[in-house]
Amino acid sequence: MxxxxxxxxxxxxxxxxxxxxxxxxxxxxxxxxxxxxxxxxxxxxxxxxxxxxxxxxxxxxxxxxDTDQKPKFAKIESTIPYRKSNIKGSDVPQPLTTFEELGPRFGLSEQLLSRIRFATPTQIQAEAIPGILHDRDILACAPTGSGKTLAYVLPLVELIRKVNENEKSSSAGMIKGLILVPTKELATQVLEQFTILTASGRAGVKANVLSKSLLARLTSDSSDRPRPGDVLIATPLRLVRALNVIGLDSLRHLVLDEADRLFDTTFAEQTDQILATIAKTRQSSLQKTFLSATMPSSIETMALNLMVDPLRIFISPGRAAATVDQKLVFAGSESGKLVAIRQMVKGGELPPPVLIFVQSVERANALMHELVYDGVNVDVIHGERTESQRKAVVEKFKKAQVWVLICTDVFARGIDVHGVNVVINYDVPQSAQAYIHRIGRTGRAGRTGKAVTFFTKEDVEAVKIVVNVMRESGCEVQEWMTRMGKADKQMKKQLKRKPAERDEIGTQQKKLKAVEKKHMKAERDKREEAKRKKEEKKRRKKKVAAAAASSDKEDEEEED
Incomplete structure (x- = not known):
């Protein structure tokens, strides 16, 4: 604007x-x-x-x-700085200035508006909420922590409430809104936002996450199978298994949260199958909303081709949140990374809660064992942990029972943990999108945060991507960073396909342990060798004694 x-x-x-x-x-x-x-x-x-x-x-x-109309929590004053925006589309709706004007403009009830936690709408909320309420297709890109979830949940609650009032019992329990997300943690977070807005039950909108238990009940042969509800929140892999048992005839609203992730190679096949099924089964017009903090041009073109008269809302695309202080640290080696973290712990530079990102499950487990040895209150979350374990870890982290959480990129997108003070990229991310989403876990909703990225000589090419994001986000870029140049397209593709090869996580203490282990093995081998020689000596003595006895016996026989 x-x-x-x-x-x-x-x-x-x-x-x-x-x-x-x-x-x-x-x-x-x-x-x-x-x-x-x-x-x-x-x-x-x-x-x-x-x-x-x-x-x-x-x-x-x-x-x-007015007790039932007032929120049970204080309004959060948003201090998100104004960012340059690009709004395109025909007949762009007038943006919001306050949430209160949603009442006279669109008929939202005071009770629903009182459940909004924020005092004033953010840029993405000011532009997207009127667009969705006008039943427009939306393609939105806005920085992490700018309130994208509320930007589509609030209008969905109102639109589906009106449908339920008009159709009454004819569409009760039928899916009218479908929200696709890449991770189970993000699905749970979206459900929490619905729960906040519909806590009193007066909105008449029921939302559910397609969990493993709900999927089992939906696919069972029982005659009393449950209905998914008005809004279904699901990951693509799980939703594909339920397409044959859930009805999408009444679907009116489709939301792809973290759309660029849902259209990449990891989920592209499942997302295409879901979209094809929707196109075949739905009977009503479909309003589509695609959102993300990063939107590559290829994904943008693909998304726009699926829309009708779309409203394109881009706010600081490809940039990190302005409230995040970004820093690069040359660690020299893998040992240097651990030394740097230990120095930050001793110097009080890691005020909890803290997130540490690594590139693989093996490295996450190895780093956790190192920090546990140092007495740090730490846990780990990655794709190999069960759903219940991941949920428990996230809850502990939110309740400050865990101060440092080590994770892979499974925790990098969409998850909103209020008050994360520091994000550490222990391993340099493989793309600008991954970097933006990682550091976006801090500095949310106008709060300030800090992001530190360790790099070694193996990361010379990958770190160029980080430097470019820092420059675009308005961070201070030192002269030595500018001399590194930029990564070309071929290098970016190569980095996405294959991460940098790294040494195992460890420090000098680990090497000393290895030396000690080697010394103990040598001592054990020495003792075993001495024992073997002793037994060999005994066998020789027995053999000599047996030979002597045999010789005496032969002499006696000759005398006879």
Missing amino acids: DFFRLLSRGAKLDHDSEIFTKKQEKKADDSERIVRELDFFHTKTPSHEHDDNKSKKQKNKADED
Whole structure:
């Protein structure tokens, strides 16, 4: 959006106000009322507003009457900085300035609006929510932590609520909204957002995650199989197995969260199968919303081809959140990485909670054992852990029972853990998209965060991608970084296909243990050799004694 469009949002001049009349009566709160009238962006809220008109008793009574409409939590003031945006499409809807205007504009209830945790909409929410409520196809790209989940969950709740009211029992329990996500953790997080907005049950919208247990019940031969609900949240691999038993005839809204991941080689086959099934079975028009923090041009072209008259919302595409302080550290070797982490722990540079990303399951386990040996409160999460184990680890991390969490890229996308202070890339990521999503776990919702990336001589090419993202995000780039040059397309493809070969995780202590183990083995071999020689000596003595006895016996026979 341009500057003038931003300034035009929400301007409201009340000509009946005393400020714009000829009355010049001086009152104690004149200056405050002027500020309130001219505060187009609603940044100031006087603490004693309305106190002159209500007594304390009247206010308490009003509070009791509105208990069910007020949230049980304080509104979060978003401090996300304004970022350059590019909005394209025909007849672009007027963006939001406040959540409250959703009531008169689209008929959202006060009870639903009271469940929103944020005081003001972020850029992506201001643009995407009106677009979805106008039933437009949306292709959105916005930085991590900018509120993309709420941007589609809120309008879905309202649109499906209206459908349920109009159709009443005819479509009860039928899937009207389908949300595809790449990981189970992200599916759980999206469900939490639905739960917050529909906590009182008045919205009349039921959402479910396609879990292993729900899939088993849906595919069972039982006559009382459950219905998936109004909104189904699923990963592609699990949804493909349920396509034959769930009905998509009533589907009206399709959301692909982390769309670039869902269209890459890992999930492309399953995503194509799901889209083909939807195209064959649905009977109503389908509104599509594709979102991600990164959107390569190839994925963008593919997504736009699936849409009708789409609204393209791109906010700082290909950039990390401005609230993340990014830093590169040359560790020299694998041993140097561990030394660097131990120095950061001793120096208080790792205030929990902390996320550490590595490139493989084996390295995650090895690093955890090293840090556990150092007495660090640490755990690990990766694709080889069971669903229940991963869920338990995430809950412990959110409750601060685990201070440092080591993970692979399975935890890099979409997961919102409030208050992550530091993200460490123990291994340099293989692509700019992976790097942006990794460091996006910190600095969310306007909070500040820190991201540290260790690199060695094996990462000379891969680190160029990180430097480019730092430059695009407005971070300080030192002269030695600029001299490294840029990675070409061929190198980027090669890095995605095959990660850098690295030595095993270890330090000098590990080498000393190996030397000690070798010394113990030598001592054991020495003892065994001495024992063998002793037994050999005994065998020789027995042999000599037997030979002597045999000779004496022969002499006796000759005398006879």
